[in-house]
Amino acid sequence: MHKKFFLNLLSFVFLLVLVSCSSAPVIPLYEYPTDWKNPVDRENAIKEYSKYLIGRKIFLDPGHGGEDRKNKSRDGKIIEADVNLRVALNLKKYLEEAGAQVFISRDVDKTVPLADRSELANKSGAEIFISIHHNAPGKTEDDYTDYTAAYYHAKDVNYEYEPCNHDIAKFIERDLAYVMRNSGGLGSFDGTYSDYNIYPGEGFSVLRKTNIPAVLIECAFHTSHWEELRLNNEAFNEIQAWGIFRGLAKYFRSGRPEIVFIPDSMRIQNDMLHAAFSLHDSTGINPKTIQIFFNKEEKDFHFDKANNIVSVGITPVVKGSFPIRVIAANKNGNHSFPYHKEIVISDSLKATLKD
Numbered sequence: 001m002h003k004k005f006f007l008n009l010l011s012f013v014f015l016l017v018l019v020s021c022s023s024a025p026v027i028p029l030y031e032y033p034t035d036w037k038n039p040v041d042r043e044n045a046i047k048e049y050s051k052y053l054i055g056r057k058i059f060l061d062p063g064h065g066g067e068d069r070k071n072k073s074r075d076g077k078i079i080e081a082d083v084n085l086r087v088a089l090n091l092k093k094y095l096e097e098a099g100a101q102v103f104i105s106r107d108v109d110k111t112v113p114l115a116d117r118s119e120l121a122n123k124s125g126a127e128i129f130i131s132i133h134h135n136a137p138g139k140t141e142d143d144y145t146d147y148t149a150a151y152y153h154a155k156d157v158n159y160e161y162e163p164c165n166h167d168i169a170k171f172i173e174r175d176l177a178y179v180m181r182n183s184g185g186l187g188s189f190d191g192t193y194s195d196y197n198i199y200p201g202e203g204f205s206v207l208r209k210t211n212i213p214a215v216l217i218e219c220a221f222h223t224s225h226w227e228e229l230r231l232n233n234e235a236f237n238e239i240q241a242w243g244i245f246r247g248l249a250k251y252f253r254s255g256r257p258e259i260v261f262i263p264d265s266m267r268i269q270n271d272m273l274h275a276a277f278s279l280h281d282s283t284g285i286n287p288k289t290i291q292i293f294f295n296k297e298e299k300d301f302h303f304d305k306a307n308n309i310v311s312v313g314i315t316p317v318v319k320g321s322f323p324i325r326v327i328a329a330n331k332n333g334n335h336s337f338p339y340h341k342e343i344v345i346s347d348s349l350k351a352t353l354k355d
């Protein structure tokens with residue numbers, strides 16, 4: 001009796017030693033976002049976000065595909081083009097469930113030239129363009145590099161920089177990086193990057209040639225050993241899409257000012273051109289963010305806070321056609337969509353505003 005008990009105890013201890021020696025610590029590949037893991041919570045979240053997404057027109061651009069399938073994970077098992085597509089199709093599903101209208105540059109594995117992607121977006125009538133990619137290390141990085149990045153076009157010192165692109169990048173970056181439990185990298189404080197960091201003065205072709213607000217996301221590095229395990233998992237691709245979806249919904253929730261030209265304000269008097277614009281936003285306008293450019297030069301302006309009207313006087317008056325551009329942000333920090341018009345000053349010294 002005693003002997004049997006002793007033998008049992010011995011085999012139990014042996015087993016315990018065996019198990020503790022052989023099992024490596026289990027590292028979870030990912031966590032389910034709390035508002036996603038339960039289908040009821042997910043539906044409720046989509047319903048809540050639909051308040052801000054219903055009727056929105058979004059263009060999705062899953063990068064690469066077709067003849068362009070060269071970007072692969074280290075073991076060659078996953079192709080960047082396929083992961084981009086899986087994330088984009090999941091995002092399309094969530095956006096449509098929330099009542100948005102979604103356009104997509106490809107919904108299968110096919111070749112779409114870069115120029116066509118921008119052209120499709122420009123003709124689609126969409127409000128925002130989101131290009132979805134996964135990253136590979138540059139010369140100074142190694143195979144352990146892995147972070148989430150959202151790119152906008154140009155830098156804030158450049159005329160071609162549109163601050164609304166940066167706003168969208170921030171919102172998407174935050175929620176995408178958060179659900180993936182990734183950092184935003186060390187190259188920027190918030191994980192958003194100018195595409196001029198990669199191609200100085202040019203940026204990414206899809207961001208430069210797309211004339212609606214546009215961002216390009218590098219969700220993670222497909223070259224990382226750890227990340228490739230996650231990217232190969234379709235549930236994880238859904239979680240990635242969920243992060244972008246949430247970021248986009250929160251961006252729209254924060255609103256943005258609308259800029260409306262006041263036709264009666266346009267006149268030429270004492271060799272000065274006058275023009276005024278009303279700025280609409282339910283949260284209010286932050287006066288410190290207003291900028292007016294005439295012929296690509298920043299101009300002084302007057303802001304009537306009580307009526308949210310910004311007016312500008314430009315001198316001397318010269319006949320010709322000149323671009324005018326207005327920028328303003330609301331009290332949540334979101335900037336207006338690009339407002340670029342043309343002021344035509346005719347022979348008779350009469351001015352008109354054109355698109």
Ligand SMILES: [Zn+2]
Binds near residue numbers: 063133
């Ligand atoms: Zn790519």
